[in-house]
Each structure stands twice: as structure tokens, then as C-alpha cells.
Amino acid sequence: xxxxxxxxxxxxxxxxxxxxxxxxxxxxxxxxxxxxxxxxxxxxxxxxxxxxxxxxxxxxxxxxxxxxxxxxxxxxxxxxxxxxxxxxxxxxxxxxxxxxxxxxxxxxxxxxxxxxxxxxxxxxxxxxxxxxxxxxxxxxxxxx
Amino acid sequence: xxxxxxxxxxxxxxxxxxxxxxxxxxxxxxxxxxxxxxxxxxxxxxxxxxxxxxxxxxxxxxxxxxxxxxxxxxxxxxxxxxxxxxxxxxxxxxxxxxxxxxxxxxxxxxxxxxxxxxxxxxxxxxx
Numbered sequence: 001x002x003x004x005x006x007x008x009x010x011x012x013x014x015x016x017x018x019x020x021x022x023x024x025x026x027x028x029x030x031x032x033x034x035x036x037x038x039x040x041x042x043x044x045x046x047x048x049x050x051x052x053x054x055x056x057x058x059x060x061x062x063x064x065x066x067x068x069x070x071x072x073x074x075x076x077x078x079x080x081x082x083x084x085x086x087x088x089x090x091x092x093x094x095x096x097x098x099x100x101x102x103x104x105x106x107x108x109x110x111x112x113x114x115x116x117x118x119x120x121x122x123x124x125x126x127x128x129x130x131x132x133x134x135x136x137x138x139x140x141x142x143x144x
Numbered sequence: 145x146x147x148x149x150x151x152x153x154x155x156x157x158x159x160x161x162x163x164x165x166x167x168x169x170x171x172x173x174x175x176x177x178x179x180x181x182x183x184x185x186x187x188x189x190x191x192x193x194x195x196x197x198x199x200x201x202x203x204x205x206x207x208x209x210x211x212x213x214x215x216x217x218x219x220x221x222x223x224x225x226x227x228x229x230x231x232x233x234x235x236x237x238x239x240x241x242x243x244x245x246x247x248x249x250x251x252x253x254x255x256x257x258x259x260x261x262x263x264x265x266x267x268x269x270x271x
Binding site for chain 1: 173
């Protein structure tokens, strides 16, 4: 009986842990470090969650159509160490995002830097790309 | 003892999906198109709607060029949402129905609008 209870408790704990770990993965498994992304658009959603924060950016492409890009960033704690707060990006903020693209070619990327267009403030996005050097990151032209 | 644990496990499993069922159905960030009857091209529109103590408020195209909504009303019996805002081109009145309310990311707001003398339809999705 005791063994069954322990097994049951372990099963419940495992299920909870698996929900969190499903969102955690290696950079290389999902993103191609050789394919860069550089977009300008408007923030339409921010998910301030662990293990990764996501921002969703609406981008007008060359044909005049709109694409919804999802950018993975670091954890909330990692972002706060880089100067972010929960309210740094509000809905409607115009941003310039530089990063790398998902291997599946979808409108998804891993953000390296985010520039707030109105203030030209550049923030590092806590990318999990190991060879990204924040000190060597190029600065953006932020005038829109 | 085993029964208690099963009851506890059932509550935990129920609480996970229930946690995503919170919030006003109109609240959130929306994106879509205004399509005038007289023009072929649509115009992009974004809405940001907030709900506080049952009162709705929000802005059209939030951001640097955003315009505050002067009135936001929801008829919960028919799920008809009406939005008014004084845009640079004239008074914008949007009236449409919320649908697909069970969806967290594909909720729709569709209907008809007037903007000054312009009339058309709109199709907007919750982001």
C-alpha cells in the first residue's frame, strides 16, 4: 500500500514536472544559429513566463501582408538581470528585433536584442545561443 | 487514504485547465482588418481592450499613435460588442459579435463599422 502511494505521488509530480520541461529545450534543437532574423514591428502580446519569456510582434512584409512573429527570450529572472521589467514592452510598442530563426522556417525566432524604437533603448534578450557575444552585438538604427 | 489521494489528484488535474478560463471574453490584444465596401484593400487595425470591475475600456492601434476608445459595451446575451472612438478620420463605430469564445487564441470579433462616411466590415482575432 505504501509503495503504491509513493508511486502515485511520484507519478503526479512527474506529470507536473513534464509540463514545465516540455517548454525547455536546447537552442540548437529549435533554432538555426546561422540564419539571422531582423524585423521591425509592433508588440501584440507578451508572455512573461518560465522557462522562457515570449514576445509576439506583428510585422508588415514587403507585400503589405502581416506576419505574426514569436520571439523566444530568456527567463523572467534572466531578463530582469539585463534591465527588463514586466512592463518594459507594452502592447503597441514598436520594436526592432534581431535574432535567429527557427529551423522549421516558421515565423518564430530566438531574440538576441530588442530595441524600443521610440527611445532607441537596446535590451539584450537573454538568448540561449552559446556563441552570442553581447559585447559584440551590432547596434541598431532605431529611427522609424 | 487512497480515496483521498485520488480526490486530490482529480482536483489538481481539474485546476490546470480551469486556470486558463479566467478573464473577460473581450479583454486582450486583438488584430485584424477593416475592409471598406468601396475599396479593394483592407486596413490593419489593432485593439487593446481591458476590463475592470465589469467596465470595459481600451485603445485603437495602441502605441505612439493610439486612440482611446470613448465607449466599449458588451451585450452578454448576444455577445455583441460595440466600440466607439474619435479617430483622426472621424468617428469610428464598430459593432460585431464575439465568437469562438472557448478558444484562447482564435477568438473572433466580426461585424460592420463606420468611420466618418466610410462603411465596411471587419474581421479581428484575439492575439
